[in-house]
Amino acid sequence: MMNSMERAMTAISHKEPDRVPVFHMLSCYGAKELGISIKEYFSKPEHVVEAQLRMRKKYSNDCIYTFFYAPIEIEAFGGEVVFKEDGPPNSGEPFIKTIEQIKAIEIPKINESQQLKRVLAATELLKKAVGDEIPIIGVVMSPFSLPVMQMGFEKYLELLYFKKDEFAELMKINEAFCVSWANAQLQAGATAICYFDPLASPAMIERKKYLETGHKVANHTISQIQGPTATHLASGISSAVLEDIIATGSAVLGFSAKDPIEEVKEKATKQICLLGNLNGIDMANWDREKTRKEVRQLIQKAAPGGGFILSDNHGEIPWQVSEDVLMEIAEAVKEYGTYPIQTE
Amino acid sequence: MDFTTMPMEEFQTALLQIDRVKAAEIFESCYLQNKSFEALEYLTMGALEKIGTDWEDGQLSLSQVYMSGVICEELIEQYMPNFNVTSNKEPRIGIAVLQDHHALGKRIVCSVLRAGGYDVLDFGQGLSAEEIAEKTMEKKVDILLISTLMLASALQVKKVVEILHEKNMPVKIIVGGAPFRLDSSLWQKVNADADGKNGTEVSKMIEKLARGGQS
Numbered sequence: 001m002m003n004s005m006e007r008a009m010t011a012i013s014h015k016e017p018d019r020v021p022v023f024h025m026l027s028c029y030g031a032k033e034l035g036i037s038i039k040e041y042f043s044k045p046e047h048v049v050e051a052q053l054r055m056r057k058k059y060s061n062d063c064i065y066t067f068f069y070a071p072i073e074i075e076a077f078g079g080e081v082v083f084k085e086d087g088p089p090n091s092g093e094p095f096i097k098t099i100e101q102i103k104a105i106e107i108p109k110i111n112e113s114q115q116l117k118r119v120l121a122a123t124e125l126l127k128k129a130v131g132d133e134i135p136i137i138g139v140v141m142s143p144f145s146l147p148v149m150q151m152g153f154e155k156y157l158e159l160l161y162f163k164k165d166e167f168a169e170l171m172k173i174n175e176a177f178c179v180s181w182a183n184a185q186l187q188a189g190a191t192a193i194c195y196f197d198p199l200a201s202p203a204m205i206e207r208k209k210y211l212e213t214g215h216k217v218a219n220h221t222i223s224q225i226q227g228p229t230a231t232h233l234a235s236g237i238s239s240a241v242l243e244d245i246i247a248t249g250s251a252v253l254g255f256s257a258k259d260p261i262e263e264v265k266e267k268a269t270k271q272i273c274l275l276g277n278l279n280g281i282d283m284a285n286w287d288r289e290k291t292r293k294e295v296r297q298l299i300q301k302a303a304p305g306g307g308f309i310l311s312d313n314h315g316e317i318p319w320q321v322s323e324d325v326l327m328e329i330a331e332a333v334k335e336y337g338t339y340p341i342q343t344e
Numbered sequence: 345m346d347f348t349t350m351p352m353e354e355f356q357t358a359l360l361q362i363d364r365v366k367a368a369e370i371f372e373s374c375y376l377q378n379k380s381f382e383a384l385e386y387l388t389m390g391a392l393e394k395i396g397t398d399w400e401d402g403q404l405s406l407s408q409v410y411m412s413g414v415i416c417e418e419l420i421e422q423y424m425p426n427f428n429v430t431s432n433k434e435p436r437i438g439i440a441v442l443q444d445h446h447a448l449g450k451r452i453v454c455s456v457l458r459a460g461g462y463d464v465l466d467f468g469q470g471l472s473a474e475e476i477a478e479k480t481m482e483k484k485v486d487i488l489l490i491s492t493l494m495l496a497s498a499l500q501v502k503k504v505v506e507i508l509h510e511k512n513m514p515v516k517i518i519v520g521g522a523p524f525r526l527d528s529s530l531w532q533k534v535n536a537d538a539d540g541k542n543g544t545e546v547s548k549m550i551e552k553l554a555r556g557g558q559s
Contacts, residue, residue: 082443082445082470084443084494084496086499087495087496087497088494090443090444090445090493090494091445092470093445093470148446152446152447153410153446154410154451157407160407161362161407161411203402203406204406204407205407206404206405206407209405209407235522235526257526279527280526281495281522281523281527281530282527284495284527285527318495319495
């Protein structure tokens with residue numbers, strides 16, 4: 001039997017491992033595991049370490065996920081984060097109020113942010129605990145998508161469409177930050193970096209504009225990250241930009257529950273490993289039978305030939321999903337995801 | 345009046361290319377030709393409806409939907425005084441983003457409704473269930489539109505409904521946002537009255553609710 005690292009690496013190499021790898025992207029869900037509040041959970045790296053190790057075993061998880069919450073990068077820039085009792089922390093009021101402010105933004109230093117240092121500490125401790133048995137996935141927000149939290153979507157669209165110079169200026173700042181944050185996580189022990197880029201989805205920004213902007217940013221940024229990357233569109237559809245994402249050098253693509261699986265699989269074969277695409281929001285309603293059905297269907301369509309990791313489609317299992325469903329996913333993957341895949 | 349000869353496709357193209365100048369030229373030519381507010385409303389709502397549907401089908405991006413709505417809203421507001429028309433004050437419509445600070449969906453719906461001649465009370469974003477309920481009661485809103493981004497926020501709609509029902513407020517609640525797109529029955533679970541998939545659909549729902557639910 002392969003260990004999680006061998007299983008994941010075989011799948012990423014477009015070969016068939018012993019069974020389909022499962023990446024449960026468990027972030028604030030760890031607070032549930034420890035029975036503490038989400039705010040308290042993320043206040044100490046030791047909490048994240050303990051929960052990740054427990055959940056790895058409990059749900060037969062093939063990855064360790066050191067992602068705390070999306071706006072942690074906003075905190076590093078001096079912005080506000082709003083914690084909730086039953087869901088991921090969200091960014092507060094955007095800290096860039098006017099486009100003129102962009103030129104005054106300083107690139108945050110990783111070792112000066114208490115929050116980022118906690119992520120690095122958790123990564124180091126987890127690396128010590130698991131060695132090379134299981135991949136540790138670190139996370140960055142793409143420089144192209146981060147401004148939604150930095151300045152709000154409306155203002156960002158104004159920047160993107162009408163303020164070319166200021167857009168370039170913000171991208172330069174965000175790229176420098178993104179590269180140093182990604183490389184710091186790799187240095188701390190992360191195996192790979194998940195590059196979250198929801199705005200790369202044609203559901204958010206039309207492909208033409210993406211190619212002129214976000215795609216160039218991705219090419220430039222990913223080439224400076226000193227380790228493998230996975231691009232994740234956080235539920236956004238990907239089929240129309242799949243070849244473009246392959247061209248950025250990403251080894252893995254997180255695709256959407258709204259993507260046509262057969263079409264995406266055909267385009268991705270031997271080019272990019274697929275990660276997805278269970279509907280995390282809908283998962284909160286699933287019972288055991290529904291879970292098995294969804295897992296089976298997905299595996300039959302996406303797993304043959306390798307190049308597939310089963311996961312949710314957003315990059316985070318919602319708080320509202322029951323533990324039974326996660327355990328059932330693990331069981332169903334063992335049953336239906338053992339290679340060679342039975343497609344009948 | 346026959347509006348079918350209006351350059352709808354040309355107008356849509358200008359909107360999708362985010363070409364404010366071209367969109368304004370077409371709008372002006374339609375204005376000079378028809379001199380009726382209904383004609384301009386027909387042009388904008390027709391274009392926005394097609395754009396909304398194409399986004400639903402995955403053919404367009406959210407940024408194109410947003411920018412089209414903003415351009416139409418600007419044009420309608422600019423031409424409204426020429427006709428001595430005022431926006432509809434009835435039904436009283438309120439809109440808010442529950443918990444989150446991501447206001448794009450709210451702005452899109454506001455733009456479409458305003459382009460359609462509705463007056464919309466914008467309660468803001470990052471609001472709690474209690475704050476939204478309070479503003480709804482204070483402003484005596486008939487139709488409350490709630491936008492959300494995260495599942496935890498979407499589930500809070502239930503609390504808004506509970507507070508308003510406890511106070512016997514006869515308000516209708518239409519929800520929208522990503523969680524409702526990914527779980528098509530979520531709007532029922534949070535006891536909302538309807539799920540508004542895009543701006544023009546919300547506009548049609550409001551029209552229907554304003555007629556007492558009659559089609």
